[in-house]
Every structure is written in C-alpha cells, then in structure tokens.
Amino acid sequence: MQKRYTYVISDRTGLTAEALSHSLLSQFPQVKFEVENLPFVDTKEKAIKTLELINRKAAEYGAKPLVFATLVNDETRAIIASANAVFFDLFDTFIGPMEKVLDVESSHSVGKSHGVLDFAQYSARMSAVNFAMTTDDGMETDHYARAEVIVIGPSRAGKTPTCLYLSLQFGVFAANYPLTDSDLTSTALPPPLANHADKLFGLTIDPFRLQQIRQERFSGDTYASAKTCQFEVAQAEAMYRSSKTPFVNTTKKSVEEIGAYILHKAALRRKI
Amino acid sequence: MQKRYTYVISDRTGLTAEALSHSLLSQFPQVKFEVENLPFVDTKEKAIKTLELINRKAAEYGAKPLVFATLVNDETRAIIASANAVFFDLFDTFIGPMEKVLDVESSHSVGKSHGVLDFAQYSARMSAVNFAMTTDDGMETDHYARAEVIVIGPSRAGKTPTCLYLSLQFGVFAANYPLTDSDLTSTALPPPLANHADKLFGLTIDPFRLQQIRQERFSGDTYASAKTCQFEVAQAEAMYRSSKTPFVNTTKKSVEEIGAYILHKAALRRKI
Numbered sequence: 246m247q248k249r250y251t252y253v254i255s256d257r258t259g260l261t262a263e264a265l266s267h268s269l270l271s272q273f274p275q276v277k278f279e280v281e282n283l284p285f286v287d288t289k290e291k292a293i294k295t296l297e298l299i300n301r302k303a304a305e306y307g308a309k310p311l312v313f314a315t316l317v318n319d320e321t322r323a324i325i326a327s328a329n330a331v332f333f334d335l336f337d338t339f340i341g342p343m344e345k346v347l348d349v350e351s352s353h354s355v356g357k358s359h360g361v362l363d364f365a366q367y368s369a370r371m372s373a374v375n376f377a378m379t380t381d382d383g384m385e386t387d388h389y390a391r392a393e394v395i396v397i398g399p400s401r402a403g404k405t406p407t408c409l410y411l412s413l414q415f416g417v418f419a420a421n422y423p424l425t426d427s428d429l430t431s432t433a434l435p436p437p438l439a440n441h442a443d444k445l446f447g448l449t450i451d452p453f454r455l456q457q458i459r460q461e462r463f464s465g466d467t468y469a470s471a472k473t474c475q476f477e478v479a480q481a482e483a484m485y486r487s488s489k490t491p492f493v494n495t496t497k498k499s500v501e502e503i504g505a506y507i508l509h510k511a512a513l514r515r516k517i
Numbered sequence: 518m519q520k521r522y523t524y525v526i527s528d529r530t531g532l533t534a535e536a537l538s539h540s541l542l543s544q545f546p547q548v549k550f551e552v553e554n555l556p557f558v559d560t561k562e563k564a565i566k567t568l569e570l571i572n573r574k575a576a577e578y579g580a581k582p583l584v585f586a587t588l589v590n591d592e593t594r595a596i597i598a599s600a601n602a603v604f605f606d607l608f609d610t611f612i613g614p615m616e617k618v619l620d621v622e623s624s625h626s627v628g629k630s631h632g633v634l635d636f637a638q639y640s641a642r643m644s645a646v647n648f649a650m651t652t653d654d655g656m657e658t659d660h661y662a663r664a665e666v667i668v669i670g671p672s673r674a675g676k677t678p679t680c681l682y683l684s685l686q687f688g689v690f691a692a693n694y695p696l697t698d699s700d701l702t703s704t705a706l707p708p709p710l711a712n713h714a715d716k717l718f719g720l721t722i723d724p725f726r727l728q729q730i731r732q733e734r735f736s737g738d739t740y741a742s743a744k745t746c747q748f749e750v751a752q753a754e755a756m757y758r759s760s761k762t763p764f765v766n767t768t769k770k771s772v773e774e775i776g777a778y779i780l781h782k783a784a785l786r787r788k789i
Contacts, residue, residue: 247619247621249619257774257777258773258774258777258778259777260536260773260777261536261537261539261540264532264533264536264537265533265536265537265607267533268533268587268608269608269611269612269615272589272612272615272623272624273615273619273621273623273624274624275621276619276621284777284781285777285778285781309618311615311618315540317544331618333611333614333615335537335611336540336541338610338611339541339605339607339610340541340544342603342605343541343544343545343583343605346581346583346603347519347521347545347548349519349545349547349548351544351545352544352545352546364729368730368733370678370772371678371730374677374678374681375677378650378653378677381650405646405647405650406642406643406646406685409646409681409685410685413678413681413682413685413772457636458640458643461640500642500685501530501532502529502530505529505530505531505532505556505557506530506557509556509557
C-alpha cells in the first residue's frame with residue numbers, strides 16, 4: 246500500500262484545514278496517510294522549523310509529503326510553500342478568485358474565523374451548554390418548555406453526546422430523556438414527554454451494536470444482553486412510530502452527522 | 518455596503534464546507550454575506566430545487582450569489598455548477614491534482630469524512646464525554662488519576678464548554694475544577710489539585726467580561742460585582758504563576774480556539 250506523509254498546517258487552530266484535508270484524504274482509501282497536525286504556526290521561526298521537518302521527512306522517505314495549509318500570513322506561507330512537498334493551499338486557492346468576483350481586497354488577517362465575535366452568540370452558546378448539562382439523562386424535565394428539541398432513546402444510543410454537540414456547535418437548547426425498561430413496556434409516550442410530542446426526536450441503533458457498547462462496561466448484566474438490547478430497540482422504534490416521532494439510526498453515524506441531521510430534519514434555528 | 522447571497526451546499530452534513538467558507542468569508546469584512554447552509558443535498562431532485570432557489574435569488578437580487586460546495590456526486594455537482602452563480606468547489610478543486618500526485622483514482626464516495634469508522638474511536642469518544650460529564654464543576658475529584666487534563670479557573674470563565682469540546686472533538690479525558698472564594702484566599706493549589714499539578718491548565722478572563730457574563734443571570738449579586746470579579750481573576754492568575762500552571766486568557770477566544778490551544782500546549786494525545 247502506498248504511504249504518504251501528510252502535514253496539516255495552520256496559523257491558528259487548524260480545525261478548518263483538518264476538516265477539509267480529512268474529507269479529501271478519505272477519498273483515497275488505497276493510500277495510507279500518516280497525518281500530522283501542526284496548528285499555531287504563527288511566526289517565521291515556527292515556519293522555518295516546520296519547513297525543516299517536512300524536508301527531513303521528504304529526504305528520509307523518498308516520496309514528497311503532502312502539505313495542506315490554511316496560512317493567512319504571506320511570509321509564513323511562502324516559507325512552507327518552499328518545502329520539498331506537494332503544497333495544497335486551502336485558503337489562498339480561493340481568496341484570489343473571490344477578490345476578483347467581489348472586487349475588494351481581502352483583509353489577509355489571521356484567525357477571524359473561530360474568534361469570539363459577539364457577546365450575544367457567546368452567551369447563546371453558554372446558555373445552550375448549561376441547558377444540555379442541566380437536562381441530561383432525564384433530569385429537570387420541568388425545563389422542557391424551554392427545550393427546542395428533546396432527544397429520546399434507549400440508554401447508550403448516543404443521546405448525551407448528540408445534545409452536547411447540538412448545544413456547542415449550534416447553540417440549540419437540547420434536552421435528552423432515556424427510555425427505560427418501564428417506559429418501554431408500552432408504546433405510549435412517558436408522562437414527562439406527553440406534552441412535548443412536537444419537540445421529540447428519537448435515536449435508534451442496531452441492537453448488536455448497542456449490545457457491544459453496553460458490554461464494554463456492563464459485561465454479563467441483563468442490561469447488556471442481546472435479548473434486552475433487541476427488546477428495547479424494537480419497543481423504542483414502535484413508540485416512535487405510534488407517536489409519529491421522527492428518528493434516526495445512529496449505528497453508522499458520527500456525533501457530527503447525527504447533530505447535523507437533527508438540526509436539519511427538525512428545522513431547528515441555529516444561533517451560531 | 519456590498520451584499521452577497523451565499524449558499525453553502527453539501528451532500529452530507531456540510532460541516533466541512535461551512536468551516537472553510539466561513540474562514541474565507543471572514544477575510545472580506547467589507548462585504549455583508551447573507552449565508553444559507555444547505556446540507557444533505559443528496560439527490561437529483563434536491564439538487565434541482567437548490568438550483569432553482571439560487572437562480573431565483575440571482576434574478577431577484579442582481580449580483581450573482583456565491584456558492585461554496587462539497588459535492589462528491591458528479592451529477593449533483595453538475596446541476597449546482599450550472600446555476601447563475603459564482604461556484605467554488607471546495608472538494609473537486611483539490612481532488613484532480615491529488616489524483617495526479619498520488620497516481621490513483623479517488624473513490625468519489627460521499628460522506629466518508631464524518632462517518633463512524635471504527636469502534637475503538639467511537640468508544641474513546643464516548644468514554645471521554647462520560648468522563649467530562651462526571652467530573653464537571655469539581656465533582657468526583659477522586660477520578661483525577663484518570664484525567665489527562667484538569668481545567669481550572671473562576672466560575673464562568675469557560676471551563677465546562679472547554680472540557681466538553683476537548684472530549685467530543687479529541688476524545689481527551691478533561692475534568693474541570695472551579696476555583697471558589699475559599700480556594701482563592703491563598704495562592705496554594707486547593708487540596709484536590711495538589712497531587713495533580715502536572716495536569717492542570719488554568720483559564721483566565723478579562724474581569725469586566727467576567728462581570729458581564731455573571732450579571733446576565735446574577736445581576737446585583739456580590740458574585741457578579743466588579744470587585745469580586747477583579748479579585749477572583751487576580752488571585753487565580755497569582756495561583757497559576759506560583760504553581761507554574763500554564764494558562765490561557767479566554768476573553769477573545771472561542772471554545773474551539775481554547776480547546777485547540779490547550780491540546781497543543783499541554784501536548785495531549787488526541788484519540789480522534
């Protein structure tokens with residue numbers, strides 16, 4: 246299998262460079278990429294050290310490393326671009342054409358993208374995170390009037406990370422409520438949810454996967470048995486159907502995908 | 518001020534497209550961008566509806582909208598690319614050159630980037646999220662042996678979202694401990710932290726900003742007074758210095774920036 250050393254370089258956090266380069270690399274499953282993330286390359290000295298690192302690797306390994314960069318500073322970028330590597334500039338590739346279209350110059354200023362820009366947004370995000378923490382796992386159901394979405398599902402189907410993600414990423418007020426044994430004896434919505442049917446979003450999961458997850462910490466328990474997992478998933482899905490609750494199968498989805506899907510399907514208003 | 522309608526379009530979650538286009542747009546503060554995110558454009562029908570939306574806006578408004586897309590499907594991309602708009606393909610721009618360099622064809626498969634790829638990673642992430650929840654706000658300090666980092670700071674300086682972000686984004690075990698009044702009467706580390714000095718990371722914040730945040734919910738309380746906020750921040754910083762705890766000022770930083778900074782500075786090993 247072909248192997249390529251890959252460097253993801255940024256002036257700041259590198260999160261944007263990381264996300265796009267990850268998408269791009271995943272299109273080449275035939276190649277083994279050895280990826281190193283190098284954020285905060287924000288001085289000439291750091292750029293030179295990074296350049297030396299890349300050139301050393303290129304000399305050692307033979308094939309040119311790949312470099313994905315979002316470097317706003319021209320001097321830093323010129324240094325990295327001079328490396329013995331294949332250079333993909335995720336930023337500059339588009340800035341030139343955008344300047345032409347918009348007929349204005351770009352500010353070429355670093356790090357605007359993830360900065361705290363306004364207090365209202367910051368505050369919305371913090372409130373959402375606090376709400377998700379307070380209402381995690383069926384706590385404080387009397388706060389449901391303030392929820393924008395209430396994520397429901399069997400234990401370990403992914404409710405908590407989904408709600409934390411919705412709050413952190415989008416500033417959405419997301420509560421979550423676990424469907425327990427006793428809730429699942431009937432397909433009727435549990436009492437705390439009955440008045441909030443329009444805010445519910447269900448999670449389901451492949452029972453075998455659920456069993457695998459539960460067995461990690463509760464191996465041997467009835468809770469982690471195949472029978473329990475199959476029963477709970479089947480009953481939860483029956484409840485979703487009978488209550489017309491939209492739901493999503495989380496088995497092959499990441500937290501990001503589940504969050505983006507719920508945001509989209511439930512037409513939630515993002516504040517960030 | 519020049520205004521431009523902008524569409525961010527993707528086959529899947531659109532998170533990558535969103536991150537990069539946001540970075541790019543922030544380089545043009547002279548322009549007001551009206552941004553609409555359109556994720557999950559994954560069928561020919563949805564692509565045609567999107568095309569019509571863009572063309573309607575172009576006709577209505579005059580200036581061509583900007584379109585940022587990560588569309589893997591060739592048919593969908595061709596439809597969107599035919600819009601009366603300026604089309605920036607964040608994906609295809611790089612795939613062609615990468616195919617040449619690597620001398621292999623891309624798989625052109627959609628949505629690999631955020632998919633759950635392996636159970637070990639999923640499990641690491643869930644464990645980290647559970648750890649962050651369990652050890653939030655000074656709870657369960659006896660779990661600190663398992664922490665990779667313990668974030669400390671005055672109340673409302675940003676500890677909880679930082680730890681949740683570190684756990685969700687990087688799978689890092691991050692606990693947080695609030696420095697309270699009584700902790701801050703001395704510059705010595707509070708007892709629960711004393712044996713974990715090498716894991717600590719401090720947060721500080723501009724006292725006026727802290728006051729603004731606290732007044733949102735506790736206006737009038739001593740807790741939210743200028744004097745209290747100034748005292749707590751000064752004492753916390755004195756504690757960081759005397760205990761040689763690295764720290765970061767969160768005033769102008771987003772949660773993403775704080776998280777990436779701590780990961781980098783504390784040299785934490787990411788699992789995701």
